[in-house]
Amino acid sequence: MSTNSSLFAGELRRELGLRNQLWARGRAHVESYGNPPVIVYAPEYPADEDLPAVSPPAHLTDEAPARLCRHGNFFDASYAAIASRPEWMRRFDKIHAQGRALPKAERRWRELDSSMSSDALLMNVFCAPGVADSAEVKRALGVDSDALPEFGWKARVPLANGRFDRTEVDMRWGSLLVESKLTEADFQTREARIVEGYRDFAAVFEPELLPRVELRAMRRRTAEEFAEEFTQEWEAASQDEGAAARVFQAEIVARAREAEPVEAGYTGYQLIRNVLAAHAAGCSFCLVHDERRPDLREAWFAVMAAVRSAELRVRLKVLTWQELAGLLPAPLQEFLDLKYGIVQSGRLASPVGEVAQIE
Numbered sequence: 001m002s003t004n005s006s007l008f009a010g011e012l013r014r015e016l017g018l019r020n021q022l023w024a025r026g027r028a029h030v031e032s033y034g035n036p037p038v039i040v041y042a043p044e045y046p047a048d049e050d051l052p053a054v055s056p057p058a059h060l061t062d063e064a065p066a067r068l069c070r071h072g073n074f075f076d077a078s079y080a081a082i083a084s085r086p087e088w089m090r091r092f093d094k095i096h097a098q099g100r101a102l103p104k105a106e107r108r109w110r111e112l113d114s115s116m117s118s119d120a121l122l123m124n125v126f127c128a129p130g131v132a133d134s135a136e137v138k139r140a141l142g143v144d145s146d147a148l149p150e151f152g153w154k155a156r157v158p159l160a161n162g163r164f165d166r167t168e169v170d171m172r173w174g175s176l177l178v179e180s181k182l183t184e185a186d187f188q189t190r191e192a193r194i195v196e197g198y199r200d201f202a203a204v205f206e207p208e209l210l211p212r213v214e215l216r217a218m219r220r221r222t223a224e225e226f227a228e229e230f231t232q233e234w235e236a237a238s239q240d241e242g243a244a245a246r247v248f249q250a251e252i253v254a255r256a257r258e259a260e261p262v263e264a265g266y267t268g269y270q271l272i273r274n275v276l277a278a279h280a281a282g283c284s285f286c287l288v289h290d291e292r293r294p295d296l297r298e299a300w301f302a303v304m305a306a307v308r309s310a311e312l313r314v315r316l317k318v319l320t321w322q323e324l325a326g327l328l329p330a331p332l333q334e335f336l337d338l339k340y341g342i343v344q345s346g347r348l349a350s351p352v353g354e355v356a357q358i359e
Contacts, residue, residue, distance in 0.1 A: 005186050005295040012292050013038075013116060013183045015341055018352045020115040023339050027072030030103045039115040040102055041072035073113055073120050075335045078127040088127060091119065091151050118182035121340065122170055122288070123151060125324065128332050132173075136327045140319065142284055145174025153177070155277035158199040165198070167273050177278050179270065181289040181296055189213050190269035201272075204279050209306035210272070211299070215265040271303040279312060286317040288324070290342065320345070 013036075020039035028044050031037035071079045082088045096102065096109035112120045126149045131137055138144070153172035157165040171178040192212075195201060266272060271287070278285035289296045300318055307313045325333055326344035336342040341349040 005299075008293050008295045009183050009185045012290060015292075015352065016115060016183065019339060019341060022352070024072060024115075027070075029072050030105070032098070032101045033103075034101055040096070040109055040113045041115065042105065042107065042113065043071045044069075071113075073115060073117070075124050075128055075332055077129050077331070078124045081127045081129060082123060085148075088123070088151060091123065094152075115339075116183045118180040118184065119151070119170060121182055121321070122178070122180035124335070125321075125328065125332070126171065126173070128329065130329055131332070134327060137324070140324065140327060141173070141176055141178075141286055142317065143174050143176050147174050149173040155281060157273060157276050157280050160197050160199045165273070167277060169274065169277060172283070175283045177274060177281070177283050177285045179274050179285070179287050181287065181293065187268045187270040187296075187299055189215060189265050189267050191215060192264040192266060195266045195269060195272060198273075198276050200276055200279055204276060204308060204312065205272070205306045206308055207306070211267045211302050213265050213267050215263045216260040268299050268303045271300055275303065275307065275312075275316065278315065284315040284317065286319055288319050288321060291320040291322045291345065292341075 017036050017038065024039050024041065028042040029039050030042070031039060069080050069083055070076055074082070082091075092110045092112055094111045096111050096113060099109045102109050111117055112123070114120065126132060132148055150172045151170065153169045154166045155169050155177075157167055159165055169177045170180045196207070201207070274285050277283075287296070287300050289300075297318060304313060304316050307316065321336070321340075321342045322345045325336055325342050328336070333343070337350050341352075343349045
């Protein structure tokens with residue numbers, strides 16, 4: 001599963017990288033230092049902090065040029081809607097976790113700036129005017145509320161010790177919780193002692209049916225343990241040292257790995273936690289992923305199969321961005337096609353070389 005996940009995720013990242021290299025032309029952006037680089041966009045106004053918490057903000061008035069309300073990672077109408085709502089704009093408070101791999105700028109890079117961000121894709125879709133009011137979209141997701149979506153909703157998942165895990169859910173819309181995925185490799189693994197520490201874990205799941213994994217605790221050895229190998233244990237052999245040196249160094253690392261303590265764990269930790277959040281809040285839960293990532297759907301089905309209650313299982317759903325795309329306004333569909341390669345199921349996405357600007 002992990003091998004397939006890496007292959008599917010890598011291929012999708014490659015396509016998104018190519019699409020965004022073209023999409024970024026004429027838009028404020030930088031490239032990360034990695035290989036291949038990731039496109040990261042900047043808002044085309046001084047800084048997020050300059051947005052006043054009033055409605056409408058000054059830069060959205062008729063006197064302000066439209067270009068001041070643009071962010072290359074967002075559909076223009078979606079970004080204007082986000083900027084007009086402080087509760088949505090607060091999602092830009094989250095700093096980019098790999099900011100050190102990006103060129104320095106006056107404004108710190110945010111997670112939502114990244115072309116690979118699944119949260120940005122989620123907000124592009126559900127913040128677009130008309131989407132939250134669409135009866136077809138609501139029907140597809142099983143939403144019966146007129147409330148606006150909430151992003152980064154803090155759940156209260158009970159722990160066995162009487163405390164709560166305030167896990168962050170990507171979106172809550174009425175009684176629906178949504179986890180958004182795009183290029184993430186997997187749903188994370190976690191030690192069994194942590195996962196089994198949730199109060200309702202055994203009541204909600206049949207633990208023996210959940211996918212398990214052995215986790216090795218990584219640690220650096222002390223000099224006394226492997227005196228003659230200590231300095232070479234985690235240092236990659238130079239290409240100039242020849243094949244024999246690289247093989248010798250690989251053997252040292254392999255022996256170190258074998259010596260690491262093993263602890264039982266669960267895969268699909270994010271999904272397990274979200275199901276527990278839905279159970280605690282009396283909500284439904286939906287995973288929204290790209291159809292080019294069948295590995296994510298397979299991982300979700302493995303977790304769903306371990307849910308004890310039939311009543312809870314029917315509240316657990318899965319939807320692809322492609323299935324959702326056909327229900328969206330035409331300009332937003334064009335944006336998703338060009339920037340993400342996401343089109344209605346049964347249609348072909350535009351070739352990468354034909355990515356153009358949307359004026």
